[in-house]
Amino acid sequence: MTKEEFVLLRDYVYEKSGIHFAENKAYLLESRLSNRLTELGFSNFEDYYYFLKYGGDKVRSEIINLFNAVTTNETSFFRNPPQLDAFKVIVHKCYLQNGIPSMPIRIWCAACSTGEEPYTLVMILLEMMENLKKNIPFSVFGTDISTKALESAKKAHYNMYSIRNMGESIRQKYFVEKDGSFILKENVKKYVKIDFMNLMDTNAYKMYKQMDFIFCRNVLIYFDEKMKKKVIDSLYESLKLRGYLTIGHAESLHNISRAFKPLIFPGTIAYQKG
Ligand SMILES: C[S@@+](CC[C@H](N)C(=O)[O-])C[C@H]1O[C@@H](n2cnc3c(N)ncnc32)[C@H](O)[C@@H]1O
Missing domain, CATH: 1.10.155.10 (Chemotaxis receptor methyltransferase CheR, N-terminal domain)
Incomplete structure (x- = not known):
C-alpha cells in the first residue's frame, strides 16, 4: 500500500x-x-x-x-468484573429497592461484537432474579457494525477462549457443550435483540432511546477525539435521565464530555446522566 x-x-x-x-x-x-x-x-x-x-x-x-x-472484535464473557459488579450494585440500589420496576430495565450494548457482553448481562440478571426470588423485567439490545460478529452473536456458539473468565457453575447452567463448542441456551439468548447499528450514523440512535444502561466498552479506542465526542453526545441523548454509561476500562471521558456525573465504584467508574 x-x-x-x-x-x-x-x-x-x-x-x-x-x-x-x-x-x-x-x-x-x-x-x-x-x-x-x-x-x-x-x-x-x-x-x-x-x-x-x-x-x-x-x-x-x-x-x-x-x-x-x-473492525477488531475481541471480547469475552464476564469481561472486566469490577464494571459488572458496579452494574449489579446499581440494579440493586436503584431498581429493586422499591420493589419490582414497573417498566422493563432497558440495556444497550452499543458495540457488542459476538454477543458475549449482552449475554453476560442477561446471565447476571437471571442470577439476581433467582437469588432474590424476584422477577426483574428487562430487555437488552446488542448492536455492532460488523455483520460477521453479529452473525456469531445470533448463533451464540462459543469456544473455550470466550468463556475463560466464567465460573464452572454458570457455564453448566447456561451452556450446552457439544463437540468442543459451548452453545448458549435459549433462555439467555431470547432476551437479547441483536442488530446492525453504526455509531457514526446519528439517525440510527433514534431506535435506541430511553436506555437505563448503555455499555459502550472498548470501542472508543478506535475513534479519534472528534468521533468520540460525537458518539458520547449521542449516547447521552439515548440515556434516560439518571441512566448509566459504562465505557471500557482503559477509556476515559476526559476532554470528551463533562455532561456525565462520574460515580466511583471499587476498581471502576460508571457515568450517570444528569
Ligand atoms: C473490541 S470490540 C468490544 C466488544 C465489547 N464491547 C467488549 O468490550 O468486550 C469493539 C467492537 O466495536 C465495533 N465497532 C467499531 N466501530 C463501530 C461503529 N462505528 N459502530 C458500531 N460498532 C463499531 C467493532 O465491530 C467491534 O465488534
Missing part, C-alpha cells in the same frame, strides 16, 4: 465508520484490506478505493465487507 493509497482508504474508512487508523498503523490497514483485493480481483489498493467511491450499486454490500475487515 503506497502512502497515497493509505491516506485515501484511511479517510474513507473514517468517513464511513469513525474508525481511525493512525499513520503508524498503515501496515494494519493494509493487512486487513488485502483479502478484499484478492476477493475482488484488484491488483492495487487505489483500484479498490475507486471502486468503493464510484462502484455504484455494488458498493453498499462492499462497505459491509469493509467494516467486517477493519
